[in-house]
Amino acid sequence: MDGVLHQVFSGIASGGIYASIALALVMIFTATHHVNFAQGEMAMFSTYIALTLIQAGVPYWIAFFATVIFAMVVGVIVQKVLMEPLMNAPVLASVGVFIGLLFIFNSTAGWIFTYTLKPFPSPFGEGGPLFGGFFSRHELGSTAITLVVLLSVWAFFRFTRLGLAMRAAAYNPSSSRLSGVPVATMLALGWGLASGIGAIAGMMVAPIVFLDPNMMAGVLLYAFAGALLGGITNPLGAVVGGFIVGVIENLGGAYVVGTELKLSMALIIIVVVLTLKPAGLFGKVLSSRV
Amino acid sequence: MASDTKSGPALLEVKGLRAGYGETWALHGIDFRVDSGGVTALLGANGAGKTTTLRAISGMVKTDGEISFLGTSLRGMKTEKIAAAGVAHVPDGRGTFMELSVEENMKLGAYTRRGDMSGEFERMFAYFPKLKQRFRQQAGLLSGGEQQMLAIARALLLKPKLLLLDEPSFGLAPLIVREIFDIMREIKDKEGVGILVVEQNASLALDISERAYLLETGRIVMSGASAEIAKDEGLRRSYLGY
Numbered sequence: 274m275d276g277v278l279h280q281v282f283s284g285i286a287s288g289g290i291y292a293s294i295a296l297a298l299v300m301i302f303t304a305t306h307h308v309n310f311a312q313g314e315m316a317m318f319s320t321y322i323a324l325t326l327i328q329a330g331v332p333y334w335i336a337f338f339a340t341v342i343f344a345m346v347v348g349v350i351v352q353k354v355l356m357e358p359l360m361n362a363p364v365l366a367s368v369g370v371f372i373g374l375l376f377i378f379n380s381t382a383g384w385i386f387t388y389t390l391k392p393f394p395s396p397f398g399e400g401g402p403l404f405g406g407f408f409s410r411h412e413l414g415s416t417a418i419t420l421v422v423l424l425s426v427w428a429f430f431r432f433t434r435l436g437l438a439m440r441a442a443a444y445n446p447s448s449s450r451l452s453g454v455p456v457a458t459m460l461a462l463g464w465g466l467a468s469g470i471g472a473i474a475g476m477m478v479a480p481i482v483f484l485d486p487n488m489m490a491g492v493l494l495y496a497f498a499g500a501l502l503g504g505i506t507n508p509l510g511a512v513v514g515g516f517i518v519g520v521i522e523n524l525g526g527a528y529v530v531g532t533e534l535k536l537s538m539a540l541i542i543i544v545v546v547l548t549l550k551p552a553g554l555f556g557k558v559l560s561s562r563v
Numbered sequence: 564m565a566s567d568t569k570s571g572p573a574l575l576e577v578k579g580l581r582a583g584y585g586e587t588w589a590l591h592g593i594d595f596r597v598d599s600g601g602v603t604a605l606l607g608a609n610g611a612g613k614t615t616t617l618r619a620i621s622g623m624v625k626t627d628g629e630i631s632f633l634g635t636s637l638r639g640m641k642t643e644k645i646a647a648a649g650v651a652h653v654p655d656g657r658g659t660f661m662e663l664s665v666e667e668n669m670k671l672g673a674y675t676r677r678g679d680m681s682g683e684f685e686r687m688f689a690y691f692p693k694l695k696q697r698f699r700q701q702a703g704l705l706s707g708g709e710q711q712m713l714a715i716a717r718a719l720l721l722k723p724k725l726l727l728l729d730e731p732s733f734g735l736a737p738l739i740v741r742e743i744f745d746i747m748r749e750i751k752d753k754e755g756v757g758i759l760v761v762e763q764n765a766s767l768a769l770d771i772s773e774r775a776y777l778l779e780t781g782r783i784v785m786s787g788a789s790a791e792i793a794k795d796e797g798l799r800r801s802y803l804g805y
Contacts, residue, residue, distance in 0.1 A: 434670070441660055441671050448658035451621060452717065453646035453675035 280523045286412035287481070287495075288519020289419030293474035294489075294496030295503070295511040296426065297467035302505050304443035304463050305356065307367045308497065311374035313489030315351075316471035318378045319344040320479050320488070321386045323472075324393055333396045337476060341469045348468025352461045382486040393479035415477040422473055423512055426466070430508075439463055491536050495522060498542040504556020513555065518542060572634065574599045574725055574757040575620070579628035582612075582619035589615040591781040592628065597725065602751055602758045604768035604789060606803065607778035613761040614655050616778070617727045620759075621645055621652045632725065647675045651723035655730055657714040661703030665694055665713060668702045672717030680720070687716040690746050708739035715746070719754060728760040732767060740764070744771055765803040769793040777802055 294312060301309040319340050326336035355370050397414030408416075430436035441449045442459035449456050475489065482488055495518050503514025518539065526535040546553060573596040582590040590612045597603045605613050618624045620632075622642045630637045637645050646652070660668050669687065673680045688695040691712040697705060702713060711731055718726055731747070732740040744767055751758060751771070762768035769775055769789040777785040785792070785802060792798055 434674070437663075437667055437670060438674060441663065441667075444662050445658065445660050447623070447642075448654065448660060449671070450623075450642035451646055451652045451654060451658060452671045453643050453721065454671065455641075455643050 276527070277524070280527045281520055282408050283412060284520030284523035285516060286408070286416045286519070287478070287523065288499075288516035289416045289423075290474045290478045290492060290515075291496045291499045291519050292512040292515025293419055293422060293470050293477075294492060295500035295515040296423065296508055297470045297474075298496060298500045299505060299508050299511040300443075300463055300467045300470075302500075303440075303508075304460050305367065307364065307371065308505075309374075309467075310368075310371040310493070311378060312467065312471055313493030313496070314375050314378035314382075314486075315344065315347060315468050316475035316492075317484075317486060317489040318382050319347070319468070319472035320393065320475035320484055321382055323476050324386075324391065324479075324484060327394060333394065337396070337473075340476065341472050344472030345465035345469040348464040348466070349461045351468075352464035356464070357457060357460070379486050386486070388486055390483040390485045393476070393484045395480035411480050415480075418473065418477060422470060426470065427509075435462075439466075491539075494536060494539040494543075495519070498539040498546075501543055501546045501553055504553030506556045507553065510553055510555030514553065573597065573631075574633065575759070576631045577620075577629065578631075580616070580619060580630060581627040582615050582624050584615075584624060589624075589781050590619065593776075593778070593781070593783045595776050595783065595786065597757045597759045598774075599724070599757045600751075600755050601774070602747075602760060602772040604772035604775040605759060605761045605778060606765050606768055606775055607763075609763070610780070611778040612781040613778055614729055615781075617652060617654075617729050617759070617761060620727060621650060646721060649722070649724040650727065651718035651721040651725070652727040653711075653714045653718045653729060653731065655733065657707075657710045658717075659702050659705070659710045659713060661701070663702055665697045665700055665702050665705070668713055668717055669694070669720060672720035675721060683720055687719065690719075690750065691716055708735050708743065711735065711739075711743055712746075715743075715750070719750065719756075723756055726756045726758045728758060730761055730763060732762060732764045740767065747771060765799075766793070 294316065297312050298308055301307070301312070322343050323336050323340040326339060327333060331339070351374065355374070359366055359370060395411040395414070397410045430440055438449070438454045439459045439462060441452070442454055442456040443463060446456045474492070478492055479488065496515060499515030499518040500511040501514070502517060503510030503512065505511065521542070522535055522538055525538045526532045530538065575597040577596065578594050579592045580590055581588050581592050593616070595603070605616060607613050615624060619626045620630055620637065622637065622640055622645050626638055632648065632650065660671060669684060670680070673683060693709055694713060694716055697709060702710065705713060715731070731743055735743070748771060760768055760772065769792055772789045775786065775789045775792055776783050785798070
């Protein structure tokens with residue numbers, strides 16, 4: 274029984290990371306109606322920036338915040354330079370850009386930082402397991418960070434004027450402009466925020482899986498499965514979906530398919546959700562009257 | 564018929580306005596003006612260019628010619644800047660933020676203004692008591708009439724000097740239309756804004772407005788005092804069909 278509990282808690286820890294990336298995916302999806310396949314690679318690239326700073330002697334938390342800011346700037350630039358001109362382009366053009374970005378970030382990281390696995394420090398120390406062995410220090414710390422990030426993002430969108438304007442710009446750009454909301458700026462900020470959230474997820478997962486240019490490939494798949502499971506149109510659903518996928522992954526890996534085949538469970542979840550309930554568990558089909 | 568002899572600076576002065584989409588023009592050089600504190604109606608059949616005229620003022624389509632608002636040109640300005648300058652636009656289809664609550668819709672209406680808006684919200688509830696009952700609900704669940712009220716409230720919350728209304732009667736039951744036009748009369752008296760209203764329902768629009776322009780395939784074919792146009796049976800029959 275203790276073993277099962279340990280797997281569940283472990284799953285919650287990695288689920289938090291999937292939830293963060295899933296939230297980033299949903300944010301971009303709401304604004305563009307496309308899934309940003311490069312979300313994971315952008316996070317991975319930012320994590321290398323963090324590692325470079327830390328190796329240069331910058332204290333962890335300063336490196337952490339500098340990396341988040343770097344990631345946000347990259348997100349804004351990607352939106353301004355690549356996505357804004359493609360605003361009215363056909364779907365395939367955007368998909369092409371996302372895939373192109375994926376390869377560009379992946380290869381650039383490999384080129385600059387090499388493809389060898391690198392250890393990434395945890396700010397929470399290497400100390401032994403806590404709470405009767407259910408949580409490692411890093412799992413506990415990273416889950417706490419993830420929860421703080423998710424709550425802050427929720428509060429930002431729910432309670433601030435800027436957050437409301439960003440949601441409005443994503444939902445109804447033309448009406449937003451008529452209300453005086455600078456839509457282009459809001460969409461760029463959305464990309465910045467999503468990219469910053471991704472960078473935090475990258476820095477939290479790197480101590481567990483080690484840093485290499487392909488680090489986020491699996492994470493992105495789990496996150497995508499989580500977003501679909503919870504409902505790609507519903508941020509809260511995607512977050513819950515991310516946590517569920519984390520737990521399923523860990524339990525399945527330990528007791529059903531074995532660790533080698535864990536990733537295939539993400540694909541199974543994706544296929545099952547798309548076949549049986551394409552809107553996801555919480556993706557409400559929006560009702561409106563005319 | 565009265566001609567354009569009214570003097571004094573106009574709130575909105577449009578001269579030789581062409582506007583259109585892609586390669587084609589939908590408006591072929593029209594002139595009109597809107598004065599402060601009054602209602603001007605833009606009449607015409609489907610496809611005459613009424614909606615395009617409003618979109619041209621708000622910078623949503625490609626334009627050519629002069630659009631002067633309080634003496635400054637709006638041409639080339641971004642839509643959000645035009646809104647911030649004091650032009651509120653209730654678009655066709657009402658532009659409701661369906662996914663957001665009524666409260667959030669109203670907050671977005673007041674986006675360009677700072678400070679506590681609760682007093683302003685109360686002022687809107689005085690016009691539209693239904694919005695108060697629906698305040699916490701998702702706006703997509705409102706009826707068409709309620710969405711129209713919300714759209715007008717959103718526009719007024721911008722504290723505009725010029726209010727553009729695109730077919731406020733569209734798709735609504737006659738009783739609701741009357742209710743909305745009654746409120747518009749009240750707004751006209753109390754808010755001191757200049758209103759440019761586009762309508763297919765000519766009798767309603769002539770009734771509420773002081774001046775009217777009739778558009779036909781992108782050109783103004785007739786203009787004058789609304790009361791005179793409404794009186795002239797021949798004009799009404801040949802142009803307005805009622």
